Amino acid sequence: MKYLLITFFALSISFAQSPKKILKKLGEDPVFFIDSINVEKGDLQRYDPNQISSVTVYKDKEAIALLGEDGKDGVIYIETKVFCKKRYWKYFVSKSSEYNQFVSSYENDMNVQYVLNERVLKEGFEGDLAAIDDVVFKSIKLISKEELIKKYQIEDKDYGFQIISETPKDLYHGNRKF
Template sequence: MDLPKKCLGQDSRYTAGSGYACDEQPGIVFQKDQETDYISKIRLTRQFKGNLPDGHYIDLGSLRLKDLFSIYPQLKDDWGSRGCSDYWKFSNDTISFYVKIDPEKQPQFPIDQAYYLEKPVEAVDLVMSCYSLNSDKQDIVFEDTDDPLFFIDSIRVNKNTLKVYDPSEIASVTVYKDSNAVKKMGLAAKNGLIYIETKEFAKQRYWNYFKMKSSQYAQIVPTIESNKEVQYILNKRVLKENSEGDLAAIDDSTFKDLRILTKKELIKEFGISDKQYGVVITSDVPGNLYNR
């Protein structure tokens, strides 16, 4: 789906391009890990009817994008796609949904989201978490403690898992306390909720978001790697290292404007000559910044 033949690279978590299926489990394809005999990805096709790991029942034969957003409202702004892919991808670290891109729909950016709401979800991937098989990661075991709930990149982890991350990998840490935590995650978060995003995860989020807001941005930053060619300026502040958290925090409640500067304009306005483009963003400060 997101890694067809014309793509370079692959996901190291599973063996791409091969799988195992049987008549007793229609609509399910199993793919194994590259280094072990574990099954690290399960693909669900249009023949699948049943419950996802979180308990949601789906019938992929009739599931439309609008139905997906009803089940998972947090995915409605998460339009992602590799530059070589034929599908829009809606995902977190362990589950991905795919909707086929219509190549006749022009321009592709900004994305005409209403147009795709009636389109079918073609497949679902259930992928083993990045943390699962790495030998340097702790086994994730949850016990009844007085600790807050910990999440890294939308995946719940235990306190021990935090020890294997270097501070330089972290983009942002958000702490929810008391009733704010309970509103987010229920009584399980009565001792607090700590949400951590890595820089790579944050970078993926803001790249997807800005592509939706500007067709010009989508053209000059067609891949995540293209970020190295641009300089981000947020509210007249030139962003240097460790800016991923600031950019990923922007959403529809704070976003105001995005404009692109040519290299000549970037030099004239900000004196920056080592980047090809400037991405100038104007936004409000999140309203709940000091209320967590």
């Protein structure tokens, strides 16, 4: 129950509403997905809230369009940091042979500094990078250790990648993180 409340607190931050208001709007039996897998409400307790990267809430017509009548009480879609990391790793590998060369698997980016549109990403950025797709993606470029130090004053990473992207159009409607 503790993790469920923390998850709903995260939802309230996403929508600038209290958890009670969100629950009231959702109905009594929303459908939950974690990393694209349908789970029961009780399964949420197994997840550490620090591993949650993004939460998307679908309600009313949007939820019914996704799941039919099963979505009538709403749909809550949760993605973990690892799930998001796998998604952006696959995407960037498909866009850059340099990225594939330097980051051979999603687990191998501990010494990588990501810079998104000149914003140095420090913590909790997995959802931001996972939100990048062909609609908003512009480019990805390797940043050398020397450039990381000179331009960004970052000395604890071996290299970096600068990602240039537009901001998703539905960012402020609660459907995308960035």
